[in-house]
Amino acid sequence: MSAVDRDAVTDTVIETRGLTKRFRGGQLAVDSLDLGVPAGSVFGFLGPNGSGKTTTIRMLMGLIAPTSGTATLLGHPVPRAARSVLPQVGALIEGPALYGFLSGRDNLIRYDSADPAADPHTRRARVAAALDRVGLTAAGGKKAKAYSLGMKQRLGLASALLQPRRLLVLDEPTNGLDPQGMREIRSLVRELAADGTTVFLSSHLLDEIEQVCTHAAVMARGRLVVQGPVAELAAGARGRLVVTTPDPARAARVLKEHGVTDLAVAQERVTGELPPGEIEPADLNAALVRADVRVRSFGVERASLEDAFVALTGEGFDVTG
Template identity: 80%
Template sequence: MGEPSTTSVTDATSALDATSATDATSATDATSALEDGAVIHTRALTKRYRGGQLAVDGLDLTVPAGSVFGFLGPNGSGKTTTIRMLMGLIAPTSGAARVLGQPMPRASRTVLPHVGALIEGPALYGFLSGRENLTRYDAADPTADPRTRRSRVEAALERVGLAAAAGKKAKAYSLGMKQRLGLAAALLQPRRLLVLDEPTNGLDPQGMREIRALIRELAAEGTTVFLSSHLLDEIEQVCTHAAVMAQGRLITQGTVSDLAAGTRGRLVVTTPDAAEAARVLKERGVGDVVVTDDGRVTGEAPDGELADLTAALVEMGVRVRGFGVERASLEDAFVALTGEGFDVAG
């Protein structure tokens, strides 16, 4: 029988069976981390691969307890490498990472039973049904009571909308169904922390809405959710906090509202005289002036008095039907911080 090829957190736990979880300073450090309210905390976390490739460079990351934390970055920014270090799948070159107040990867056997994870796609046995896959996952958990295994499996399937397809072989599942099954595996036990790498990958719009609702529900129940996604709109809808990575380094972190608020919004003018309005705005020093397909004129929000711009437009005979500044989105903030668009392959 073939084994699933995708790396899983269970694999990491088994590989670290011989590793001691003893650390002379762990109790003090754990207390300090929990007092700070951090479920994940890294200090100067660095990963350099053979050949000199620097994937993560001096990362200082703090994930508050109870947050839904979005982890953003373009392709190659170091997001997945960071997640793999946090889950003990790979060791850092230098620096330190603590999850639930414990050092990783040293304390993997202590920490991972409290963590649900879906990283780089679910590791599934294609010849087994969805239900059988979850049963095997649950059986591999030394903390799981076998007497209540069936009820846990059925509850997890129901929660991700796979109850009707539970008897179907996993190899016949669509990509979206496999994502759901991987999420169900992460939810077999109550978790203090849920780590999700692109959880809505392959889902249709309805499925994406259901997963977002589930994430909000889990957060309301007290689970901290660490979410990596290339969908900025998704992050903005569901996350309370976010961090932005670029070229292996942390650019910024904070609440989603603060990240967007720190970026200048867009001036928007609605007028039938778009060409003339664009000319006047440029003459008045407004940058990045664009006439949109719907006839609106947009530009960088100016530092000066907006009323002066309105007066200038009217003075030049521009018929102004709407004038204002739209709040910056998380995408605007991302582009401003990284100097590039978001790579969907990230």
């Protein structure tokens, strides 16, 4: 089997083993990272400020060398084989670098001209297709310096889509976009994944990750906390107890007596964190009934990825990095 054939059947498009980056002065930015990104996945990379996400991405793209450990993209070691593997990878990292005096279309033409593998005979058609895919056809003739932040993000994404890519690496791809633009980019990411492109994206928007990603990894203080399918990560966090009752004060008192914490009362709705241990939600419901609390509804809300993130890192969800 040829090297190309082996790459075609690999089931992991990004893999790191003990990947470590220590900067001058001793700052440990990434500490022994073991990461695996399945082929065909939309993989979310999460972590609070300073957690090592951007440093990891820069090592994966061959922009900086690791202190120790290994990383492979599409089965090839980086940074050693970066020149041969990166033409198969589209990337938008730390915002697009644009020539403000050129139009959006001419920026893409210049990007494409710098690619030795790009066919000049199909260049304009591919540029037009990339502009259309990110919704910038009407603004293609406008100078990039007049673009809004969201339009610049779109143009940067278009530059990553000029050629078919097996892997797309996106750093905060919806930064600066309005809600409609965010929905469009999420839809585009899903389309790319459906076409067979693996998408690796970092984001501080947990709702975005939960909506579009199939897998995710959580970083904290330079170390990998957890990785896996998004549904499993969310399932690992306990959901909140929700009780609807015309007797909210009495319900809150009973639940507190039975170990429920972080209680919140809003009109006839009482919520709280289930206590650890053997107590079952059904037992709590029975305790409410015995205390003459009129229960209109009782249940446990499904935990969100935000719940899992906070439980794993102790950090708030609105994080950047």
